[in-house]
Amino acid sequence: MQHYSDDELLKLFFDGDNPNYAFNLIVRKHQEAVYWHVRRLVISHEDANDIVQEVFLKAWKALPAFRGDAALFTWLYRIATNESLSFLKKKKRRALISLRDADKQLEETLEADVYYQGSDIQKKIQKAILKLPEKQRAVFNLRYYDEMKYEDMAEVLSTTVGALKASYHHAVKKIEKYIMA
Amino acid sequence: MGDKEKYSETARELKQMNSRLGDHQDDSGFRVPASYFDELPQTIGERIRQQQEIPASSFPWLSYKRLIPLVAGVLLLGALMFSLLLTDSTERYDDFYAMEQHIEQELFALYPGYEREFYYEVIMDSDITSDDILFELEFGIFDYSEDYEDLLELMFENAGYYGIDSRYLLSYLD
Numbered sequence: 620m621q622h623y624s625d626d627e628l629l630k631l632f633f634d635g636d637n638p639n640y641a642f643n644l645i646v647r648k649h650q651e652a653v654y655w656h657v658r659r660l661v662i663s664h665e666d667a668n669d670i671v672q673e674v675f676l677k678a679w680k681a682l683p684a685f686r687g688d689a690a691l692f693t694w695l696y697r698i699a700t701n702e703s704l705s706f707l708k709k710k711k712r713r714a715l716i717s718l719r720d721a722d723k724q725l726e727e728t729l730e731a732d733v734y735y736q737g738s739d740i741q742k743k744i745q746k747a748i749l750k751l752p753e754k755q756r757a758v759f760n761l762r763y764y765d766e767m768k769y770e771d772m773a774e775v776l777s778t779t780v781g782a783l784k785a786s787y788h789h790a791v792k793k794i795e796k797y798i799m800a
Numbered sequence: 801m802g803d804k805e806k807y808s809e810t811a812r813e814l815k816q817m818n819s820r821l822g823d824h825q826d827d828s829g830f831r832v833p834a835s836y837f838d839e840l841p842q843t844i845g846e847r848i849r850q851q852q853e854i855p856a857s858s859f860p861w862l863s864y865k866r867l868i869p870l871v872a873g874v875l876l877l878g879a880l881m882f883s884l885l886l887t888d889s890t891e892r893y894d895d896f897y898a899m900e901q902h903i904e905q906e907l908f909a910l911y912p913g914y915e916r917e918f919y920y921e922v923i924m925d926s927d928i929t930s931d932d933i934l935f936e937l938e939f940g941i942f943d944y945s946e947d948y949e950d951l952l953e954l955m956f957e958n959a960g961y962y963g964i965d966s967r968y969l970l971s972y973l974d
Contacts, residue, residue, distance in 0.1 A: 643845055650837055671840070676847060734831045735831065736831050737827075738829065742829060788817060791821060792817075795821065
């Protein structure tokens, strides 16, 4: 597949003859990043699969109104984050489970997931991440696994670089404490 | 920036925090079914095509999603008019109208990019849950802030009125 920049893909979408084809290229380019971000938040592959499809459907619907103030990839991450957090919120509400039990339920999902093949230490890190509040999990995952710049994370999570650095620092300390316990 | 450079940036940061987590950064342990990423674009493309193929109704505004707020709005408007008849009508109408004006002015002042038509369109197309409305409005099209979210929550609570105010509804349907 030819490698297009996001600007080229947007131009192809807006000015080209076949927006569906252009959007397909956008999906191909960003699907993995979006998927892994969602998957680390919702844990189950099936849930992540449903959410990723919704993310791209919403992006397709909203792209004509995309003003280009944000980069395409941060915009997609933002939709993915909101969709995942909203999914987790709805799931909790539906199951009438407390916040405390929510991370236990995700832990059980992790243990039962046939598509999770982490080593002992990887699993322990995942379980520690699940102890974090949801938004802090998103912060940690974006920085730790996706190695996203704080400036981009600020766009995705609508917060300041300083707040993100503090949140990430605290998350690292909490995870280490859990692992060492 | 290359992957190695990126890795060293975040790994360096972890080192500065005296953390050893940097040793496990490369893999979280999650896997996907075989060929998943080969098939996903096709699945998404198929869903988009299905949405595109939904035939346009002769009365597009009469879909169930729009009918619910429409009925709610008519009922609300009816209730409002009934209450206006029972009370000091001028005062009540002024209060009600002033509240709408106030919220809209506030919204326009805070967010110059606010598009009235788009807002109503979103209300009409949504399943009328606050999560959905906030989400639809939020991604990239408007600037996000907690004030804005509160404002939208407030507007959502009054969606029956703000979403389908008869004047805007008529202009929208035209």
